[in-house]
Amino acid sequence: MLRVGIIGCGKIAELRHAPEYLENPNAEIAGFWCYQDVPRAESFAKRFGGRAYETVKDMLGDPTIDAISMCAANTFHAQTTVDALKMGKHVLCEKPMATTLEDCQRMADTARETGKVLMLGHNQRFAKAHVAAKEMILAGRIGRPLSFITTFGHPGPEGWTGQKNSWFFSKDDAVFGVLGDLGIHKVDLIHYLLDDPIVSVSAVMDTLDKTYPDGTKINVEDNALCQFETLGGVLGTMQVSWTYYAREDNSTRIYGTLGTLRLYDDPEYSLILETKGGKQEKLALDLLTSNKEQTTGKRTNTGVIDAFVDAVLTGRRSRIDGDEALKAMKVIFAAQEAASKGQKVQIHQV
Numbered sequence: 001m002l003r004v005g006i007i008g009c010g011k012i013a014e015l016r017h018a019p020e021y022l023e024n025p026n027a028e029i030a031g032f033w034c035y036q037d038v039p040r041a042e043s044f045a046k047r048f049g050g051r052a053y054e055t056v057k058d059m060l061g062d063p064t065i066d067a068i069s070m071c072a073a074n075t076f077h078a079q080t081t082v083d084a085l086k087m088g089k090h091v092l093c094e095k096p097m098a099t100t101l102e103d104c105q106r107m108a109d110t111a112r113e114t115g116k117v118l119m120l121g122h123n124q125r126f127a128k129a130h131v132a133a134k135e136m137i138l139a140g141r142i143g144r145p146l147s148f149i150t151t152f153g154h155p156g157p158e159g160w161t162g163q164k165n166s167w168f169f170s171k172d173d174a175v176f177g178v179l180g181d182l183g184i185h186k187v188d189l190i191h192y193l194l195d196d197p198i199v200s201v202s203a204v205m206d207t208l209d210k211t212y213p214d215g216t217k218i219n220v221e222d223n224a225l226c227q228f229e230t231l232g233g234v235l236g237t238m239q240v241s242w243t244y245y246a247r248e249d250n251s252t253r254i255y256g257t258l259g260t261l262r263l264y265d266d267p268e269y270s271l272i273l274e275t276k277g278g279k280q281e282k283l284a285l286d287l288l289t290s291n292k293e294q295t296t297g298k299r300t301n302t303g304v305i306d307a308f309v310d311a312v313l314t315g316r317r318s319r320i321d322g323d324e325a326l327k328a329m330k331v332i333f334a335a336q337e338a339a340s341k342g343q344k345v346q347i348h349q350v
């Protein structure tokens with residue numbers, strides 16, 4: 001049995017981590033810590049089990065806790081993850097991994113040195129159509145991948161957290177805007193699907209529409225567009241947005257020498273394989289639940305918690321460990337640099 005302490009009592013803890021630990025027969029919730037809000041940690045403990053911890057130090061020092069789920073705001077991820085690993089805890093950390101490249105490196109290094117599991121919550125890898133697409137690519141169904149288009153957009157984090165002006169809109173607390181919030185999911189997905197790291201990026205990003213209550217624009221970007229090249233020479237684009245107001249779009253297309261894979265871009269079929277000769281294979285595997293659906297009670301198990309519990313209890317390597325997440329974060333930092341300099345940036349991927 002894995003005993004887990006959950007750090008942060010926001011939406012991701014409430015809608016994914018806590019209920020998914022409850023659903024896993026091999027996990028048990030030891031308790032919650034909430035930033036500046038002990039009563040909220042108490043209410044989570046009452047609802048999901050365990051107890052409230054007054055400080056992070058208390059939680060990390062609890063010898064009955066085996067693992068930590070890091071669900072607090074972005075700037076909180078790095079130091080607490082490193083401390084937890086050094087204190088012998090396994091860590092499941094939400095994306096984005098950390099807010100500086102040095103911190104991401106430190107997290108990956110500490111996991112390697114301590115031998116503890118560090119897994120990142122890159123849940124796109126568990127979506128059924130993405131898993132099936134990877135198998136099809138490996139089986140050569142689209143031939144050699146040549147290019148891709150991927151996008152992730154929704155009406156913005158305020159629809160998810162229910163707060164008009166949360167830490168997501170603060171450069172001090174979030175550091176990234178939509179690029180780190182949604183872009184990291186798609187970069188990691190491309191790495192997973194192609195098994196071919198992105199090594200150069202050009203990007204533009206801007207704050208097009210989101211404002212603070214006083215009407216001034218938020219100080220992080222709400223839209224970003226990137227052009228990528230992988231080590232193997234695949235070219236692709238990524239568009240991420242907090243201003244897709246009508247409908248969430250979480251789709252990806254991979255174009256190969258023999259055909260095209262269309263993922264989550266059809267309302268009925270989550271995977272469509274179109275081949276050069278005009279044949280179509282349509283699979284209704286699952287549909288990604290939008291933020292709106294998740295916050296109004298339609299919850300599906302992401303598979304992230306089960307994979308983390310499994311990695312710890314079996315000793316099998318986590319599919320999204322510190323080194324893998326570092327590769328994706330390098331692309332995010334390079335995209336920020338490319339956008340600010342207005343030039344292409346090369347990425348050193350080992």
Ligand SMILES: NC(=O)c1ccc[n+]([C@@H]2O[C@H](COP(=O)([O-])OP(=O)(O)OC[C@H]3O[C@@H](n4cnc5c(N)ncnc54)[C@H](O)[C@@H]3O)[C@@H](O)[C@H]2O)c1
Nearest residue numbers: 008009010011012035071072073074076094095096121161
């Ligand atoms: N995997 C995913 O798809 C996914 C989806 C949403 C959020 N997330 C990530 O989960 C984390 C939490 O996001 P959320 O949606 O639950 O947000 P939220 O606003 O609902 O909750 C944030 C939590 O962090 C705490 N917090 C706020 N500012 C803080 C600070 N400066 N230091 C420490 N804690 C602070 C809040 O008290 C709250 O407990 C973020 O890193 C976010 O990027 C991941």
